[in-house]
Amino acid sequence: MHDLKYIRENAVDFDAALARRGASPIAADLLTLDESRRALATEMQQAQARRNEASKAIGKAKAQGNEEAAQALMTEVAELKKTLPALEEKERDVATKLKNTLAGLPNLPDEDVPAGADEDDNVEIERWGTPRSFDFEPKEHSDIGPSLGLDFETGAKMSGARFTFLRGQMARLQRALAQFMLDKQTLENGHTECAPPLLVREEAMFGTGQLPKFSEDSFQTTDGRWLISTSEISLTNSVREQILDEAQLPIRLTGLTPCFRSEAGAAGKDTKGYIRQHQFEKVELVAITRPEDSEAEHARMTKAAESVLQALELPYRKMLLCAGDMGATARKTYDLEVWLPGQDSYREISSISNTGEYQARRMNTRFRPAGEEKGTRFVHTLNGSGLAVGRTLVAVLENYQQEDGSVTIPAALQPYMGGITKLEIP
RNA sequence: GGACACGUGGGUGAGCGGCUGAAACCACCUCCCUGCUAAGGAGGCAAGGGCCUCACGGUCCUUCGAGGGUUCGAAUCCCUCCGUGUCCGCCA
Numbered sequence: 001m002h003d004l005k006y007i008r009e010n011a012v013d014f015d016a017a018l019a020r021r022g023a024s025p026i027a028a029d030l031l032t033l034d035e036s037r038r039a040l041a042t043e044m045q046q047a048q049a050r051r052n053e054a055s056k057a058i059g060k061a062k063a064q065g066n067e068e069a070a071q072a073l074m075t076e077v078a079e080l081k082k083t084l085p086a087l088e089e090k091e092r093d094v095a096t097k098l099k100n101t102l103a104g105l106p107n108l109p110d111e112d113v114p115a116g117a118d119e120d121d122n123v124e125i126e127r128w129g130t131p132r133s134f135d136f137e138p139k140e141h142s143d144i145g146p147s148l149g150l151d152f153e154t155g156a157k158m159s160g161a162r163f164t165f166l167r168g169q170m171a172r173l174q175r176a177l178a179q180f181m182l183d184k185q186t187l188e189n190g191h192t193e194c195a196p197p198l199l200v201r202e203e204a205m206f207g208t209g210q211l212p213k214f215s216e217d218s219f220q221t222t223d224g225r226w227l228i229s230t231s232e233i234s235l236t237n238s239v240r241e242q243i244l245d246e247a248q249l250p251i252r253l254t255g256l257t258p259c260f261r262s263e264a265g266a267a268g269k270d271t272k273g274y275i276r277q278h279q280f281e282k283v284e285l286v287a288i289t290r291p292e293d294s295e296a297e298h299a300r301m302t303k304a305a306e307s308v309l310q311a312l313e314l315p316y317r318k319m320l321l322c323a324g325d326m327g328a329t330a331r332k333t334y335d336l337e338v339w340l341p342g343q344d345s346y347r348e349i350s351s352i353s354n355t356g357e358y359q360a361r362r363m364n365t366r367f368r369p370a371g372e373e374k375g376t377r378f379v380h381t382l383n384g385s386g387l388a389v390g391r392t393l394v395a396v397l398e399n400y401q402q403e404d405g406s407v408t409i410p411a412a413l414q415p416y417m418g419g420i421t422k423l424e425i426p
Numbered sequence: 427g428g429a430c431a432c433g434u435g436g437g438u439g440a441g442c443g444g445c446u447g448a449a450a451c452c453a454c455c456u457c458c459c460u461g462c463u464a465a466g467g468a469g470g471c472a473a474g475g476g477c478c479u480c481a482c483g484g485u486c487c488u489u490c491g492a493g494g495g496u497u498c499g500a501a502u503c504c505c506u507c508c509g510u511g512u513c514c515g516c517c518a
Contacts, residue, residue: 038475038476038477041475041476041477041487042476042477042486042487044476044487045475045476045477045486045487045488046477046486046487048486048487048488049486049487051498051499052486052487052499054498054499055444055498055499056444056499057498058444058498058499059444059445059498059499060444060445062444062498063444063445070498073498074498075498076498077498077499078498080498081498201508243436243472243473244436245436245454364474366473368436368454370454370455374471375473376473
């Protein structure tokens with residue numbers, strides 16, 4: 001959601017920023033709507049003011065027993081009531097149209113976001129770790145996994161494609177990874193652990209920007225609720241419609257939840273393996289900050305996500321997404337891509353975004369500045385994966401695979417595996 | 427799922443259909459007094475929007491869970507929904 005005042009004063013910049021994402025100019029349309037809305041509002045409010053004034057006068061006239069004056073005023077108000085509802089409806093219609101147009105627009109990219117249309121234009125910031133050299137041909141996880149309990153067939157049989165059934169040591173490995181990540185984010189990185197709802201109302205989906213434009217990406221229940229596609233939705237909306245004290249900021253949250261995605265439009269992509277599922281687990285990081293702190297928080301949160309990869313000794317690279325490849329709500333995004341030797345490529349395992357006040361406006365989340373500044377200001381919100389558990393499982397399988405089909409457990413993870421150091425084919 | 431009750435500003439909580447955008451208290455801010463691990467006094471303090479102003483600010487509109495309705499006029503009456511509480515039923 002955007003600030004109309006900003007658009008009024010910076011129409012050219014606004015369109016230029018949208019153009020960087022490949023969106024068409026819209027400022028002129030918005031301003032036309034805005035102008036007519038304000039003109040209607042002024043007209044409507046003048047009529048309302050007269051009605052209110054007359055109504056008060058009626059009360060006074062009646063109190064003084066002046067029935068004649070009261071009657072005259074009532075006649076006048078009756079006349080007003082013939083025109084007022086039409087005016088109110090017109091104003092409402094224009095306001096709704098304006099709001100809907102605004103609600104469908106993506107965030108503006110930050111100035112230091114590189115230009116570009118798609119992932120080919122993303123900029124590599126740095127690499128961490130050295131990909132292991134194999135003295136055999138490394139396999140993909142979808143070839144290593146099945147004999148260790150990653151059961152694609154059973155999942156598909158009961159639920160369809162993109163659902164997987166984990167059993168035995170594989171299920172335990174996923175649980176261990178999730179616990180490990182949660183401990184890292186809470187004990188070391190200062191995020192508060194949360195266990196939020198997985199089903200949310202439409203307003204919550206709107207608040208974080210999944211609606212109205214991306215309804216096809218999520219699942220909806222028969223009673224109209226939505227399955228969260230990420231716990232960013234539940235965690236971020238925990239502060240919706242609130243006016244926070246400045247002293248409460250920053251608020252740093254984390255949570256482990258399943259995420260549900262319909263993956264519409266991803267036909268043919270990653271059809272093999274555990275990379276792209278309708279249901280997957282993710283440890284999410286969310287931060288609510290003052291506007292002036294969000295950039296530093298973005299860097300800090302990215303490091304928090306990186307800390308998991310480093311502890312697991314998984315090589316990765318950090319990408320700065322170009323304007324055309326960012327999600328609609330983001331104004332700046334770093335992706336962490338983990339090295340997958342079986343695929344011989346880096347694959348996304350975390351995406352950390354600063355949305356600025358885009359979501360805060362949609363959720364109406366503000367804070368009251370301490371000191372003499374009057375009024376309220378919108379907070380900034382950030383979210384990132386810390387990390388996607390399923391994809392981390394994939395990375396462990398591929399990076400720690402042995403020639404005999406077994407997989408060693410990263411040292412940091414062993415305490416979470418009850419001392420098991422290796423997954424072996426039963 | 428059934429019955430009843432409730433939903434007011436940052437918080438607690440008053441509020442005969444016109445004098446209430448809202449008492450009082452707490453929190454917070456400014457000032458005064460006084461000082462010693464405390465306090466006392468004065469004042470201010472909802473949000474969003476329109477119009478006027480270089481600005482300080484002024485003025486009007488909307489909002490008392492949300493949406494409808496009754497009325498010249500609604501926080502106050504009616505309906506629907508959402509939420510909360512209590513009791514009953516069911517249940518991991």
